[in-house]
Amino acid sequence: xxxxxxxxSCDETSVSVTRGRSVLSNAVSSSVHLHKKYGGVVxxxxxxxxxxxxxEVLSRALEGSGKSLKDMDLVAVTNGPGLxxxxxxxxxxxxxxxYELGLPLVGVNHILAHLYSAFLNDKDKPExxxxxxxxxxxxxxxxYCEDVDKQRLLGQTQDDAVGEAFDKVxxxxxxxxxxxxxxxxxxxxxxxxxxRLFPKSSMGKDSLxxxxxxxxxxxxxYVHQTEKRYPEGLPTEMVSDxxxxxxxxxxxxxxxxxxxxxxxxGVKHIVIGGGVAANTRLREKFHERSKFSGGIKAFFPxxxxxxxxxxxxxxxxxxxxxxGYRSDMYLTAEPNLEI
Ligand code: KG4
Ligand code: ZN
Numbered sequence: 569x570x571x572x573x574x575x576x577s578c579d580e581t582s583v584s585v586t587r588g589r590s591v592l593s594n595a596v597s598s599s600v601h602l603h604k605k606y607g608g609v610v611x612x613x614x615x616x617x618x619x620x621x622x623x624e625v626l627s628r629a630l631e632g633s634g635k636s637l638k639d640m641d642l643v644a645v646t647n648g649p650g651l652x653x654x655x656x657x658x659x660x661x662x663x664x665x666x667y668e669l670g671l672p673l674v675g676v677n678h679i680l681a682h683l684y685s686a687f688l689n690d691k692d693k694p695e696x697x698x699x700x701x702x703x704x705x706x707x708x709x710x711x712y713c714e715d716v717d718k719q720r721l722l723g724q725t726q727d728d729a730v731g732e733a734f735d736k737v738x739x740x741x742x743x744x745x746x747x748x749x750x751x752x753x754x755x756x757x758x759x760x761x762x763x764r765l766f767p768k769s770s771m772g773k774d775s776l777x778x779x780x781x782x783x784x785x786x787x788x789x790y791v792h793q794t795e796k797r798y799p800e801g802l803p804t805e806m807v808s809d810x811x812x813x814x815x816x817x818x819x820x821x822x823x824x825x826x827x828x829x830x831x832x833x834g835v836k837h838i839v840i841g842g843g844v845a846a847n848t849r850l851r852e853k854f855h856e857r858s859k860f861s862g863g864i865k866a867f868f869p870x871x872x873x874x875x876x877x878x879x880x881x882x883x884x885x886x887x888x889x890x891x892g893y894r895s896d897m898y899l900t901a902e903p904n905l906e907i
Contacts, residue, residue: 569641571889572629572665573882574622576658577650577678578705579603579614581621584878585633585640588886589687593632594872594879597621600746607739615653622661629878637669644885647675647895648905649706655901663897674885675895677905678876679707682841684716684887685869685880694837694867699829703822703850704842705731705746708778710829711907713839716887719907722829723776730818731844733780737787737814741807751811752847758812759805765790765813768821776829778821787814815849823853830864838866846874 570592573584579599585592599617603609630636645662648655659675666673683700687693700711700719708731709724728736731748738747743754766786769779787810794802802810826838844850845868854866873880 569886570635570639571642571644571882571886572637572640573878573885574643574645574658574662575678575876575878575881576618576622576654577646577648578654578876579609579617580876581618581625581657582876582878583622583626583629584882585629585635586879586882586886589883590690591688591879591883592635593629594877595625595628595632596877597625604745607745608735609651611651611653614651615657618654618657622657626661637665640669640671642674642886642889643671644674644676644882644889645899646678646681646881647899648677648902650678650901650903652901652903655903659899659901663899667897672889673895673899674889674893675899676881676885676888677907678881679704679709680716680719680907681880681884683711683713683719683839684884685841685873685877686839686867688869688873688879688883692867694839697833698835698837698839699826699833701822701826701838701840702842703730703840703844705729705735707842708780708822710776710825712829712833716884717891717893721907722833723778723825725778725780726771727779727781728784730778730780730822731842733784733818734844736784737811740788740791741802741810743807746843748844748847751815752849754808754811755815755849757805758808760809761812762809763813763816765810766817768817770821770824774828776825776832778825780818783814783817819847819850819853822850823857826854826866827857827861827864836864838864840866840868841874843875845869846871
């Protein structure tokens, strides 16, 4: 069957055509360039741009797949969590298409879709049960996953999400938005490569919860102190060293907790998803740790499916549909939708 997937929960407008876990097309337009000067996503701008972009993104997705609307069997759309105005554009489009074409409709949880985005891979696939780690701009959480509709929360952040910490640290260092990619890039040029500058918050030895507000504040104080010596602004090498130290501490906590969860639950597979999963250093750290962990293996989505995308919505939507899940014309945006 062919599924039309639609994603508009934040600043990416995306439409895809998928068949099972194969992606025929995944078109994306982002409004991120318009949010840069504000240092974060402005909901009103994001909502307005979804309305402007969505028809053109839909055309590109159909063209890229070589299919037409008449070929579709299902419409799957993100219905939360996310920005309410942004979500509504995708949901309205999905409902209109489902109604007009007489197709079934399935609402998909954006966080769950991130969790299963590593399945969009022809080769290596994770097996249930596994430990899932979602690392995005709004979420940092560990799950025990038994099936696509059966997962239990093991722990989550008690304050900032890890992506949010990257964004805030980039703001403190005046590096722009979004913070993840710029911090990763700056960290690569670090000469000192000192990873002891900032604390790692473990929340207790056996805890599977996270906290990232402490490290963010530690960076803020460190930068304020250091700026006294450099009133003209911090030298580039120093910014790189700070980025390196922050990134190492923040990412180590993710790796430590995910492996702890896997050994507590006795599972061999860890699946990572969400924007921060695009980070190359995080991938290195997981693969490195796998070598010394008695056969525990980490699975990441392809780079393009780490960021927000409709393909992950469409393919999970199809799996949920096959398990009997259905939405109707009352489907609406749920900004705080939980798993
Ligand atoms: O999943 P996502 O695209 O949107 C949400 O659902 O939140 O995640 C966006 C987050 C942002 O906080 C961004 O800074 C972070 O993912 N991010 C990264 C990288 N690329 C994006 N964080 C660390 N390293 C990266 N390379
Ligand atoms: Zn996301």
